[in-house]
Amino acid sequence: xxxxxxxxxxxxxxxxxxxxxxxxxxxxxxxxxxxxxxxxxxxxxxxxxxxxxxxxxxxxxxxxxxxxxxxxxxxxxxxxxxxxxxxxxxxxxxxxxxxxxxxxxxxxxxxxxxxxxxxxxxxxxxxxxxxxxxxxxxxxxxxxxxxxxxxxxxxxxxxxxxxxxxxxxxxxxxxxxxxxxxxxxxxxxxxxxxxxxxxxxxxxxxxxxxxxxxxxxxxxxxxxxxxxxxxxxxxxxxxxxxx
Numbered sequence: 001x002x003x004x005x006x007x008x009x010x011x012x013x014x015x016x017x018x019x020x021x022x023x024x025x026x027x028x029x030x031x032x033x034x035x036x037x038x039x040x041x042x043x044x045x046x047x048x049x050x051x052x053x054x055x056x057x058x059x060x061x062x063x064x065x066x067x068x069x070x071x072x073x074x075x076x077x078x079x080x081x082x083x084x085x086x087x088x089x090x091x092x093x094x095x096x097x098x099x100x101x102x103x104x105x106x107x108x109x110x111x112x113x114x115x116x117x118x119x120x121x122x123x124x125x126x127x128x129x130x131x132x133x134x135x136x137x138x139x140x141x142x143x144x145x146x147x148x149x150x151x152x153x154x155x156x157x158x159x160x161x162x163x164x165x166x167x168x169x170x171x172x173x174x175x176x177x178x179x180x181x182x183x184x185x186x187x188x189x190x191x192x193x194x195x196x197x198x199x200x201x202x203x204x205x206x207x208x209x210x211x212x213x214x215x216x217x218x219x220x221x222x223x224x225x226x227x228x229x230x231x232x233x234x235x236x237x238x239x240x241x242x243x
Contacts (some may be wrong), residue, residue: 020103021185022115022240032122032236039129046136050158053145058155064146069219073143076215077150085168085210092175092203096120099179103186115240120178123236127174127229131167140164144215166208166217166225173204173229181237204229 053061066074100120104112140163144150154160180200184193208222217225 020108020112020115021242022119022237023242024115024118024240028239029118029122032126036122036125036129039133043129043132043136047132047158050136050139050161052156052158053160054156055152058145058152061141061146064141064143066143066218073212073215073218075147075149076213077144077147078214081210082214082216085207085214085216088203088207088210089168089172092172092179092207095203096175096179099183103182116182119182119236119240120175123174123178123233124171126236127170127232128167130228130232131165131170131225134165135162135167138164140218140221142216143218147215150215163217164221164224165228166211166222168211169204169208169217169222169225170229170232172207173200173226174233175229176200176203177230177233178237179233181234185237185241201230 064074097120100116101113103116139161142160142163145155145160147155177200180196183196184190187193190196204226208217208219208226211217211222212219
């Protein structure tokens, strides 16, 4: 994953130092934070209503309601795959941060950092709040809750009821697509754009595969997470474009 961060740093070194094409807006930002505030309140309430499984409940779960491709996630528990997905998520955060910091102009560093940092924060906050809101509403059991080979302590946690949709996939896609969108807006004529967007898609795809391999999510969980995160990561900079 270090290669991803180095690749982002290399591409960002081509910075044009032109004026940022983004602008913070009281209306746009106010709506974004208002919606996220409402989601935060809902998540706080809904999370308080959650509880884990008892051993009796686990023993009587029955067959999982998984059909088609989702069945490939059953009977899996792989801690190493879960750790790999964590590392890739952290690398995506790093790539987004490097992309933002590398495009702050020396004579406008504070102003540029405020704009790019605010957009990055809004994108991640929106993705996190939306992901948690859906998890709290749907309450889909994770695949490993049905697998006796998974640790009992993990299966009994309240988090075991939060499979849909994948937060790792959504947050990774949010950060890689945010980085690719910002970089593309600042380098509209670069020949590196296909490589940048390919990397933006491949990293969350890798995370999605690892989450399924780990037994944490069904394929439908990671596919929806990928789509939601990519959309938010792209749309937040788009909404702030001035030209």
